[in-house]
Amino acid sequence: MSKKLFNLSINGRDEGVVAQPMASLLEVLRDGLEVNSVREGCSQGGCGACTVLVDGELRLSCLTPAGTVEGKAIQTLDGTADDARFQALQEAFIEHYAAQCGFCTSGMLAAAYKLLDANPSPSRDEIVEGLSGNICRCTGYLPIIEAIQAVAAMKIKAA
């Protein structure tokens, strides 16, 4: 199939990008639009490093064809500077050493953000389930869980 022009809404901005409809949203974001916060870990849906928000819900961009998200609101970390909860999570990740190589971090932050959105006072088991789609090879997960517990205790409302 030939490439076509897609109009995508990325972090509130309308972006035009030329791509194959079956190109993954991950490829379009990174290669087409230089949205580099989104990572390619496995391209199979197994690691969660490519996690973005589509219409406010967690989605794996590696398994999302670009042609299926026209007209939908796509959010990545790059659009979170004004969001108090995202900022608190990022600071907590730094304080609690929840990022080492940082490759899983974008996906972890997206999952953590949505977890606290749905469940502002999660139990430890609920945090573990909320992160169950994200693999980390460096930290052993404990600092990530602790960072999220710390933010939950602050009871911050999202912007």
Added chain:
Amino acid sequence: MLNLLVPQSTDEAASLVASHAGDLRIMGGGTNLLRYVNKTGAKHVMAVSGLGLDGVQKPDHGWSLGAATTMTQIRREVSIEALQDAAAGVGGPAIQNMATVGGNLFAREPYGDVAVVLLALDATIVRGGDKQSLADFYAEWGSGDAPTGLITSIDFANPSGGVAYVKRGWREINSATVVCVAAHVTQAGGKVTDARIAIGGVSAHPVRCAPAEAALKGNALDTASIAAAAEDAQKAVSPSTDSVASDWYRKRMTGVFVRRALEQVT
């Protein structure tokens, strides 16, 4: 690269399926299909998520699920008790937002847990406009290629007996399936009147285990009949080896998990 088709109506979708037949694969969330579609030789991927085929309805005495209903949507309907554990075991939160119940029917091993429960519940599907039992669908699939045709809904009646679902994976959450077992057992006067035992992870698609079901029927559901059913199930299956588990381990775990499922049936 593959061609993406995004039909605007179910009629358009059905006619695309009919005209492209074996060159076309249908995508729900794409969480299973897109991992292997390049190896199928297909030319077209047809996305059905925008067609209003998602949604849960509760007709008398049962459930009707649109084929594009996601795992997350199933989990939000907590009164669909029989599917909760299986849906919760499909991937993590992002995959659950994407993966559809229709797609799960086609999910190649070592995936497809919800389909195993639906098979044990005697679910029916509407495929290409015609109603078919899920058991007949899988019989048609056999050991060849999956049947074509657009599935629009999956229905099942409220279980009349006790239902249990157990899964052996490698992680507690978000794990591929070594084996999983769904059992639906009805009893009267202290004897089993009917039994459905469906097993996943041991074949390309979920299978019923007739010998294990026969070992229960007419008997009390006790240690002896459960042990006999578990042994029959273990003998009956012919699993494959993949990156998740070996054939001999899957065979052994079939016996263990059929026993556990039957012990948990209330």
